[in-house]
Amino acid sequence: MLIGVCCRVEATVELEPRDAGTMEQVLSRSGAVQKGNWTKVLLSDAVADGAVCLDGSPGGFFIRRNDGVDPRRWIVFHQGGGWCGSDANCASRAATDLGSSVHWPSTYNDLYEGSRLFDTPPFDRYTVVYAMYCDGGSWAGNVSAPVRVANSTIYYRGRRILDALLENLLHVQGMNAANELLYAGCSAGALTTYLHADYVRSRMPVTARVLALADAMFSLKHDAFGGSAGSYVRAMQWGFTAWCAAPSVNQACLEAQDAGQGYLCLFGAVAARYVSTPLFVLNAKYDTWQEKAIIGVDCPMSQCNASVQRFWAAYGELMTANADVLPLQHGAFLHGCSAHCQSGISLWENATVANVSMRIAFLNWHAAIVSNSTAPAARHIDRCDVTPCAGNRC
Numbered sequence: 001m002l003i004g005v006c007c008r009v010e011a012t013v014e015l016e017p018r019d020a021g022t023m024e025q026v027l028s029r030s031g032a033v034q035k036g037n038w039t040k041v042l043l044s045d046a047v048a049d050g051a052v053c054l055d056g057s058p059g060g061f062f063i064r065r066n067d068g069v070d071p072r073r074w075i076v077f078h079q080g081g082g083w084c085g086s087d088a089n090c091a092s093r094a095a096t097d098l099g100s101s102v103h104w105p106s107t108y109n110d111l112y113e114g115s116r117l118f119d120t121p122p123f124d125r126y127t128v129v130y131a132m133y134c135d136g137g138s139w140a141g142n143v144s145a146p147v148r149v150a151n152s153t154i155y156y157r158g159r160r161i162l163d164a165l166l167e168n169l170l171h172v173q174g175m176n177a178a179n180e181l182l183y184a185g186c187s188a189g190a191l192t193t194y195l196h197a198d199y200v201r202s203r204m205p206v207t208a209r210v211l212a213l214a215d216a217m218f219s220l221k222h223d224a225f226g227g228s229a230g231s232y233v234r235a236m237q238w239g240f241t242a243w244c245a246a247p248s249v250n251q252a253c254l255e256a257q258d259a260g261q262g263y264l265c266l267f268g269a270v271a272a273r274y275v276s277t278p279l280f281v282l283n284a285k286y287d288t289w290q291e292k293a294i295i296g297v298d299c300p301m302s303q304c305n306a307s308v309q310r311f312w313a314a315y316g317e318l319m320t321a322n323a324d325v326l327p328l329q330h331g332a333f334l335h336g337c338s339a340h341c342q343s344g345i346s347l348w349e350n351a352t353v354a355n356v357s358m359r360i361a362f363l364n365w366h367a368a369i370v371s372n373s374t375a376p377a378a379r380h381i382d383r384c385d386v387t388p389c390a391g392n393r394c
Helices: 023-028 044-049 087-093 158-173 188-203 231-242 251-256 262-266 268-274 290-295 306-324 358-370
Strands: 038-042 060-064 070-078 126-131 147-149 152-154 180-186 209-215 279-284 331-335 379-381
Touching (some): 044 158, 070 158, 070 188, 158 188, 180 188, 188 262, 188 268, 188 279, 251 268, 268 279, 331 358
Parallel strands (some): 279 331, 331 379
Antiparallel strands (some): 060 126
């Protein structure tokens, strides 16, 4: 199932692929293997339909099928890795594992993203798909013609890869028999979740319950400290047109924007208002990725000067206000720690808001949704500035 294609324009904004992260995060990317049996699947059959990475190689995923795994319950988790913000930047990215499948490892090993979730009961018994990220645009691009950059050719085809992924999972891997799907992702994968959760739900059997988890990227359209637009704002303004993203973002969000403002749907805090699929928002108020790309500083909140802290605290309050007006079925866990992507690091168990851990908050929300609870979803939000409230722990 392919959507329409469109023309594009040029721009020259660049954005680094991903924050270096804490030492724990860096070590978790070093090659340690998540427990379980993982199989790599390349979507080679979809190359003829143009479903390719930036460099033209096939997209793909890793799938975990352990003994005892329930084939009726699934997680599809999108890898993160930032965005490219210009043709030249995307061409450079095409030579990396975030733009090409040529050198992907033989098994899932990026424990920074999702690993704690995957081993948390009951999800340790789910069939897990870890969708590798190689289009640079949160699976939203669908530009028909290849793009020439100096001596290289690149492709903005993320939406075609998404359709190929779903076709394979539903008709080859057995997800058509699912009665539950948790659609999730970290960082750029979290934005993928915001953008596509409702579309993915529309592709699932009507008998399947679909829920979503966005780990990071509850981001706001906001000036950086000092008054200029941050690098993320500039990149999304460019990417919305360059990737031909309009047909791929949440369509209810797109219809609600003024003319020329559709790129706002590439901000998680904007898109989340229009997601109808039950959604859990997981974010640090003082996100270490938003620190540079949106706030425009190079210091964790607790180490910034007083002026930056006041500016960032106001941003955190605005993030909280956006969480407060989400649809009633959406849960949230917003804490005052410095972090980014937390479903694969120790904060999953250790961070608390009002003495409720991130893991327990998510599990309680999940259990309530699955049991058809009609009560508004719980929101666990640290409402203190700079220093976490009592009962909140990092």
